[in-house]
Amino acid sequence: MLKSIVYFEVGxxxxxxxxxxxxxxxxxxxxxxxxxxPPFDMAFMDASNLGNLPFDADMVHNDTVIVVDNIHGTNKNRAAWKKIKTNPIVTVTIDLYYCGVVFLRKEQARQHFKIRI
Incomplete structure:
Protein backbone atom coordinates (compact mmCIF):
# COMPACT_ATOMS: atom_id res chain seq x y z
CA MET A 1 0.00 0.00 0.00
CA LEU A 2 2.78 2.45 0.83
CA LYS A 3 4.35 1.90 -2.59
CA SER A 4 1.05 2.84 -4.24
CA ILE A 5 1.05 6.13 -2.33
CA VAL A 6 4.42 6.95 -3.88
CA TYR A 7 3.51 5.65 -7.35
CA PHE A 8 0.28 7.66 -7.62
CA GLU A 9 1.86 10.75 -6.00
CA VAL A 10 -0.89 10.99 -3.41
CA GLY A 11 -1.41 14.33 -1.68
CA PRO A 38 -11.47 15.46 0.20
CA PRO A 39 -11.13 15.48 -2.70
CA PHE A 40 -9.06 12.31 -2.34
CA ASP A 41 -6.22 11.34 -4.65
CA MET A 42 -6.45 7.85 -3.19
CA ALA A 43 -8.87 6.18 -0.82
CA PHE A 44 -8.67 2.82 0.96
CA MET A 45 -11.94 1.13 1.84
CA ASP A 46 -13.26 -2.25 2.91
CA ALA A 47 -15.89 -3.90 0.70
CA SER A 48 -18.00 -4.70 3.75
CA ASN A 49 -18.38 -0.95 4.35
CA LEU A 50 -19.93 -0.07 0.99
CA GLY A 51 -21.95 2.80 2.41
CA ASN A 52 -18.77 4.81 2.97
CA LEU A 53 -17.27 4.51 -0.51
CA PRO A 54 -16.33 7.99 -1.69
CA PHE A 55 -18.26 8.33 -4.93
CA ASP A 56 -19.68 11.79 -4.28
CA ALA A 57 -18.41 14.39 -6.74
CA ASP A 58 -16.98 16.56 -3.95
CA MET A 59 -14.93 13.66 -2.54
CA VAL A 60 -13.17 12.46 -5.71
CA HIS A 61 -11.70 13.78 -8.94
CA ASN A 62 -10.88 12.30 -12.33
CA ASP A 63 -7.57 10.80 -11.16
CA THR A 64 -8.75 9.37 -7.85
CA VAL A 65 -7.73 5.77 -7.19
CA ILE A 66 -9.81 3.73 -4.76
CA VAL A 67 -8.42 0.52 -3.26
CA VAL A 68 -11.14 -1.75 -1.92
CA ASP A 69 -9.97 -4.45 0.49
CA ASN A 70 -11.55 -7.87 0.97
CA ILE A 71 -13.66 -7.96 -2.20
CA HIS A 72 -14.18 -11.73 -2.08
CA GLY A 73 -14.43 -12.19 1.70
CA THR A 74 -18.18 -12.76 2.05
CA ASN A 75 -21.27 -12.78 -0.15
CA LYS A 76 -21.92 -9.20 1.01
CA ASN A 77 -18.42 -8.16 -0.04
CA ARG A 78 -18.74 -9.83 -3.45
CA ALA A 79 -22.08 -8.08 -3.97
CA ALA A 80 -20.51 -4.76 -2.96
CA TRP A 81 -17.71 -5.27 -5.51
CA LYS A 82 -20.27 -5.98 -8.26
CA LYS A 83 -22.15 -2.83 -7.30
CA ILE A 84 -18.94 -0.77 -7.41
CA LYS A 85 -18.18 -2.06 -10.92
CA THR A 86 -21.61 -0.91 -12.15
CA ASN A 87 -21.33 2.59 -10.67
CA PRO A 88 -21.54 5.04 -13.61
CA ILE A 89 -18.45 7.04 -12.58
CA VAL A 90 -16.25 3.92 -12.38
CA THR A 91 -14.39 3.31 -15.63
CA VAL A 92 -11.75 0.71 -14.76
CA THR A 93 -11.60 -1.94 -12.06
CA ILE A 94 -8.84 -4.42 -11.37
CA ASP A 95 -9.72 -7.51 -9.33
CA LEU A 96 -6.56 -8.69 -7.55
CA TYR A 97 -8.62 -11.22 -5.55
CA TYR A 98 -7.61 -9.92 -2.11
CA CYS A 99 -8.40 -6.36 -3.07
CA GLY A 100 -9.77 -4.37 -5.97
CA VAL A 101 -8.51 -1.18 -7.55
CA VAL A 102 -10.99 1.35 -8.94
CA PHE A 103 -10.22 4.16 -11.39
CA LEU A 104 -12.59 6.99 -12.28
CA ARG A 105 -10.96 8.42 -15.41
CA LYS A 106 -13.67 9.82 -17.68
CA GLU A 107 -11.52 9.67 -20.81
CA GLN A 108 -10.84 5.94 -20.47
CA ALA A 109 -13.00 3.19 -21.92
CA ARG A 110 -14.94 1.10 -19.41
CA GLN A 111 -13.00 -2.08 -18.60
CA HIS A 112 -12.86 -4.65 -15.83
CA PHE A 113 -9.84 -6.88 -15.25
CA LYS A 114 -9.19 -9.96 -13.12
CA ILE A 115 -5.59 -10.63 -12.25
CA ARG A 116 -4.71 -13.73 -10.25
CA ILE A 117 -1.38 -13.56 -8.47
Missing amino acids: RLGLPAVDAALINRIDKEFPMIRMNE
Whole structure:
Protein backbone atom coordinates (compact mmCIF):
# COMPACT_ATOMS: atom_id res chain seq x y z
CA MET A 1 0.00 0.00 0.00
CA LEU A 2 2.78 2.45 0.83
CA LYS A 3 4.35 1.90 -2.59
CA SER A 4 1.05 2.84 -4.24
CA ILE A 5 1.05 6.13 -2.33
CA VAL A 6 4.42 6.95 -3.88
CA TYR A 7 3.51 5.65 -7.35
CA PHE A 8 0.28 7.66 -7.62
CA GLU A 9 1.86 10.75 -6.00
CA VAL A 10 -0.89 10.99 -3.41
CA GLY A 11 -1.41 14.33 -1.68
CA ARG A 12 -4.78 13.60 -0.08
CA LEU A 13 -5.54 10.18 1.32
CA GLY A 14 -8.89 8.84 2.46
CA LEU A 15 -8.35 6.16 5.08
CA PRO A 16 -10.84 4.77 7.57
CA ALA A 17 -9.58 5.12 11.13
CA VAL A 18 -9.57 1.38 11.78
CA ASP A 19 -5.82 0.82 11.98
CA ALA A 20 -4.02 3.34 14.17
CA ALA A 21 -0.62 1.75 13.51
CA LEU A 22 -1.06 2.17 9.75
CA ILE A 23 -2.18 5.78 10.12
CA ASN A 24 0.85 6.52 12.33
CA ARG A 25 3.21 4.88 9.81
CA ILE A 26 1.74 6.89 6.93
CA ASP A 27 2.00 10.10 9.00
CA LYS A 28 5.64 9.30 9.76
CA GLU A 29 6.71 8.29 6.23
CA PHE A 30 4.56 10.82 4.34
CA PRO A 31 4.20 13.92 6.54
CA MET A 32 2.92 16.05 3.63
CA ILE A 33 -0.13 13.85 2.99
CA ARG A 34 -3.41 15.34 4.13
CA MET A 35 -5.52 12.60 5.68
CA ASN A 36 -9.27 12.36 5.18
CA GLU A 37 -9.58 15.76 3.49
CA PRO A 38 -11.47 15.46 0.20
CA PRO A 39 -11.13 15.48 -2.70
CA PHE A 40 -9.06 12.31 -2.34
CA ASP A 41 -6.22 11.34 -4.65
CA MET A 42 -6.45 7.85 -3.19
CA ALA A 43 -8.87 6.18 -0.82
CA PHE A 44 -8.67 2.82 0.96
CA MET A 45 -11.94 1.13 1.84
CA ASP A 46 -13.26 -2.25 2.91
CA ALA A 47 -15.89 -3.90 0.70
CA SER A 48 -18.00 -4.70 3.75
CA ASN A 49 -18.38 -0.95 4.35
CA LEU A 50 -19.93 -0.07 0.99
CA GLY A 51 -21.95 2.80 2.41
CA ASN A 52 -18.77 4.81 2.97
CA LEU A 53 -17.27 4.51 -0.51
CA PRO A 54 -16.33 7.99 -1.69
CA PHE A 55 -18.26 8.33 -4.93
CA ASP A 56 -19.68 11.79 -4.28
CA ALA A 57 -18.41 14.39 -6.74
CA ASP A 58 -16.98 16.56 -3.95
CA MET A 59 -14.93 13.66 -2.54
CA VAL A 60 -13.17 12.46 -5.71
CA HIS A 61 -11.70 13.78 -8.94
CA ASN A 62 -10.88 12.30 -12.33
CA ASP A 63 -7.57 10.80 -11.16
CA THR A 64 -8.75 9.37 -7.85
CA VAL A 65 -7.73 5.77 -7.19
CA ILE A 66 -9.81 3.73 -4.76
CA VAL A 67 -8.42 0.52 -3.26
CA VAL A 68 -11.14 -1.75 -1.92
CA ASP A 69 -9.97 -4.45 0.49
CA ASN A 70 -11.55 -7.87 0.97
CA ILE A 71 -13.66 -7.96 -2.20
CA HIS A 72 -14.18 -11.73 -2.08
CA GLY A 73 -14.43 -12.19 1.70
CA THR A 74 -18.18 -12.76 2.05
CA ASN A 75 -21.27 -12.78 -0.15
CA LYS A 76 -21.92 -9.20 1.01
CA ASN A 77 -18.42 -8.16 -0.04
CA ARG A 78 -18.74 -9.83 -3.45
CA ALA A 79 -22.08 -8.08 -3.97
CA ALA A 80 -20.51 -4.76 -2.96
CA TRP A 81 -17.71 -5.27 -5.51
CA LYS A 82 -20.27 -5.98 -8.26
CA LYS A 83 -22.15 -2.83 -7.30
CA ILE A 84 -18.94 -0.77 -7.41
CA LYS A 85 -18.18 -2.06 -10.92
CA THR A 86 -21.61 -0.91 -12.15
CA ASN A 87 -21.33 2.59 -10.67
CA PRO A 88 -21.54 5.04 -13.61
CA ILE A 89 -18.45 7.04 -12.58
CA VAL A 90 -16.25 3.92 -12.38
CA THR A 91 -14.39 3.31 -15.63
CA VAL A 92 -11.75 0.71 -14.76
CA THR A 93 -11.60 -1.94 -12.06
CA ILE A 94 -8.84 -4.42 -11.37
CA ASP A 95 -9.72 -7.51 -9.33
CA LEU A 96 -6.56 -8.69 -7.55
CA TYR A 97 -8.62 -11.22 -5.55
CA TYR A 98 -7.61 -9.92 -2.11
CA CYS A 99 -8.40 -6.36 -3.07
CA GLY A 100 -9.77 -4.37 -5.97
CA VAL A 101 -8.51 -1.18 -7.55
CA VAL A 102 -10.99 1.35 -8.94
CA PHE A 103 -10.22 4.16 -11.39
CA LEU A 104 -12.59 6.99 -12.28
CA ARG A 105 -10.96 8.42 -15.41
CA LYS A 106 -13.67 9.82 -17.68
CA GLU A 107 -11.52 9.67 -20.81
CA GLN A 108 -10.84 5.94 -20.47
CA ALA A 109 -13.00 3.19 -21.92
CA ARG A 110 -14.94 1.10 -19.41
CA GLN A 111 -13.00 -2.08 -18.60
CA HIS A 112 -12.86 -4.65 -15.83
CA PHE A 113 -9.84 -6.88 -15.25
CA LYS A 114 -9.19 -9.96 -13.12
CA ILE A 115 -5.59 -10.63 -12.25
CA ARG A 116 -4.71 -13.73 -10.25
CA ILE A 117 -1.38 -13.56 -8.47
